[in-house]
Amino acid sequence: MTTLSADAPATPRPAALRRDKRRWTGWAFVAPFLVVFALVLVAPVIYAIYLSLFKEQLIGGNAFVGISNYTQALSDPKFWDSLGRVALFLCVQVPIMLGLALFAALAIDSARLYLSSFFRISIFLPYAVPAVVATLMWGFMYGNRFGLVGNVNDFFGIQLPDPLSNNWVLLSIGNIVTWEFVGYNMLIFYAALRVISTDLYEAAELDGASQWRIIRSIKLPAIRGAIVIAGIFSVIGSFQLFNEPNILQSLAPNTISTFFTPNMYAYNLSFSGQQYNYSAAIAIIMGVVTAVIAYIVQNSGSRKEK
Structure with missing residues (x-):
């Protein structure tokens, strides 16, 4: 009869093996996303930070300068002008866009709007x-010599x-950005409205609540x-404003400068x-500013929910 010594390793239990297998199976499913995430987001950010710490100089070539590029950006009037411009854009355009999207979503969800499916797809279509x-379409309509504005001026003599x-x-x-993204935000709001239990509406109607009271x-x-989610997306989009002014620059070169937005x-x-190197520093600063503002918006929404 053989006996096991005290130093002999214990045989792994089947339950422990199954847990270990499940753990590695989960990582196997997540691994493709992690690889793409690391290559597409993490690696470029690290490389941008690396570039921002150096500077190409006439003597010495590419030399390490620490935070010199960041201090230069923070004292650059062109950078502050562009940042103030997108901040003004954010404060004016985003509330108008989200307000229109919310109004459209509430109107479609009210079941009192005829052809609601048609309006839903029509509002979403510009997205x-x-x-x-x-931008090109609206840009040519804006033209006062060749576009819709010019035709109206000529026709009415104004x-x-x-x-x-x-x-x-x-x-x-x-106006262009609002036209593009009202439908996208409307769909977010409308999807959230559709998951509200109808029992709440029935109870409110039994209590004699008005439509405005139900909405509020x-x-x-x-x-x-x-x-809150739509607000965060809109904040990020505002600070990333690039396509529209960059395309309109060819139509209005004297109005839209090369530093119109960050x-x-x-x-x-x-x-x-x-x-x-200096460009990388500005990009990193804008990434931090965007993350901070988005966090403030998210934190404000979370406090209100509590």
Whole structure:
């Protein structure tokens, strides 16, 4: 009869083996995403931070300068002008866009709007139009010599304000972005409204609540999370503003400068000025600013839900 010594390793239990297998099976499913995430997001950010710590100099070549590029950016009036421009754009355009999207979602969800399916797809359709196409379309309509504005001026013998002038160009860009993304945000709000239990509506009607009371006390609190998500997406999109002004620059070169937005400034520094290190520093600063503002929006929404 053989006996096991005290030092002999214990045989793994089947339950422990199954748990270990499940753990590795989960990592196997997540691994493709982690690889793509690391290559597409993490690695470029690390490389951008690395570039921002160096500077190409006439003497010494590419030398380590620490935070010199960041201090230069924070004292650069062009950077602050572009940042203030997108901040103004954010404060004006985002509330208008989200307000229109919320109004459209509430109207479609009310079941009192005829042809609601038609309006839903019609409002969402501009989102399917590529940003380049949408900007070119609106840009040519804005033209006071060749576009719709010019045709109206000639037909009625009037002089409408030039949408591509210094005083109106930011509003014109806001109109394009709103036209593009109202449908996208409307769909977010509408999807959140559709999951509200109908029992709440029935109870409110039995209590004699008006439609406005139902919206204020049931619908809006129920979709607050969706409103926060849409707000975060809109904040990120505002600080990343690039396509619309960059395309309109060819139609209004005297109005839209190379530093109209921070992204345009970084792009032109990198590809036109060959200042890759300084451009990387501006990109990192804008990433931090965007993350902080998005966190504030998310934190504000979370506090209200409590």
